[in-house]
Amino acid sequence: MVDSSRPLTVDDVRAAHKALSGVARVTAMEGSRHLTDLVGSPVHLKCENLQRTGSFKIRGAYARIAGMPAEERARGVVAASAGNHAQGVALAASLLGVRSTVFMPRGAPLPKLAATREYGAEVRLHGHVVDESLAAAKEYAAETGAVVIHPFDHRDIVAGQGTVGLEILEQCPEVRTIVVGVGGGGLIAGIALAVKALRPDVRVVGVQAEGAAAYPPSLAAGRPVALDAVSTMADGIKVGRPGDVPFKIVGALVDEVRTVSEDALSRALLLCLERAKLVVEPAGASPVAALLSEPDAFAGPVVAVLSGGNVDPLVLQRTLRHGMAAAGRYLSLRLRLTDRPGALAALLGELSVADANVLDVSHVRTDPRLGLSEVEVELHLETKGTAHCAEVTRALRGAGYTVRA
Template structure:
């Protein structure tokens, strides 16, 4: 099934050279055992914690290798990149470490902590467009105008070789690994890991994961060439890429054993579980591999390594995702209840909820709904519950007490 690496744009030697360049620059991130995932899979599952990497993601690896391999003349012209955040931080930090000036184009609305961190590493940030693809156009235009060297987030052999060092570390840390699960946007990390791993251990399965609302790889692999998505929307901004890179695509088509997709619900549930069970802060893109494992635990032969690609999550998004995750886990219930507009009606409703142990997080009295009768009010409730069964008990209790419920 797998051809020799002779046809690959990135060889094992390239990745080994990248690893030497990165010695002392980026962390060899920990590989953490995960009991709760292992129980579901029926064998050992480990988490490769690139969320604990310098600048919060694996991106420093590829960016540093790319900039380090520039000639002194090229480096003197400065570098330019486009990114929603992680690549921006990787480029900004790598450029600072190597004494190069950096300019980064980001989409309007990029997460503020990522913008602030990129600026803190010394990059000049410019905003253009609403997607990374639109920012890419502006960055390549800037490179033509100024002579700055464009550092692509994924579509360059040096970048892919740098990301591939994650694969070398996994083989070193978990020699008996059978399956490696990796999130994919443009495909730089997935391609790098596949190039590094398959050259030494062709029997190890390497599986990519994309957000189903931003999945360019399945259709591209079916077509045999990169196909651009017409639209994409996902909370996983780190993997929201509209078209696979040519360099990673060539490697992924040859060496990767499949690309799966996961829903927004699965991403938020995984992010929540990683926080609660592993005590790890991971961004939605970084939780994609775990989401795929949770969706179909028996599809992955253990020992499994899931790569947590990054941890740079905007606190406001984290708040939304946690709420979403709690709702998906049946621990957060949002509903509206119609009451007679008379004294004591709300107190009676709240005592019903107290009797069944539902914790009220928020309550709002609404009198302006045109569908309400003159003598009715609507109460919007947000409740904390213990899980799906408890949700059902709460709803059954309220209905049997004669309350009319709608859901928001």
């Protein structure tokens, strides 16, 4: 257990790394030619999406539970999570012979529920958001004496997550910039703690989703500030308030915290799947989203930490569609035709000449805004990028159609 009476140091991270030997995998470091060409210097992907339980969370969870006194372990542990932390706590507790209970929202994805149970935790469904599940977990702890394992706001958790930083320096000693997704801050705080102690010249950059960016205003205020609301597809970094423990470290050691859009997140997930052949959840793809959004802002060699790959198949399907649309691979158009035989065939002929693949066609004939002999057609097309989208639209307008996006 990390001594809470003194500041965390790289020695605490080293101790966690030793405790994790044989438990957490030393995950692969993969080069990305596409991102290297985009950034103009080498870009490597630290693949924590291939870690046990599918994310980095096993590192901090195991370090935390392993550091508990025997009498605390005997009382069991309890956690609240919609996914990654739940699985990390469940596996860590099982490996250490500790009873675990995890409260999850009723809407948690079925694959994550099943995986948490399979790793050995008793799963209880409560509430519709993690905050409600956390309240129930705390009540359970008060009633039973079980120890609450927080996902990011504890010194042992931060030390455990910092082992990612030690591995990065061993695998890519020439690194100049490390880019990390940020929710509550446990991962980036641990990485910064380890890396800045050994290589103070390395730049550590955090990335948050625009709709859940609590760190920029908190850093400006000099204290953790809670957001009124959070909204992002990136559940793994959907946190409305920085943790007190990681916030102090982030404020002292992290060079910058950037934000990325939902479009950038979905495009990054698509890129990881198509170009790197890696399944990555939106939160895990956030560093790649930052590189895509402003490639000139990062001095290389760059290491982007893919923090997790636990994405629900339905979310993956929606996100990929969103990513393809953002990349100009889908185009949706509405236009009006004269409602007569052959009109639709003529339109499809124009699209064939423009080399656009028609995925779906729907008709509206009952809108009061339409003329008596008019029909509105909505088209969903598969295209080849933003330039091709513009070409298709120009071709249709050139053929006399009034096109609305």
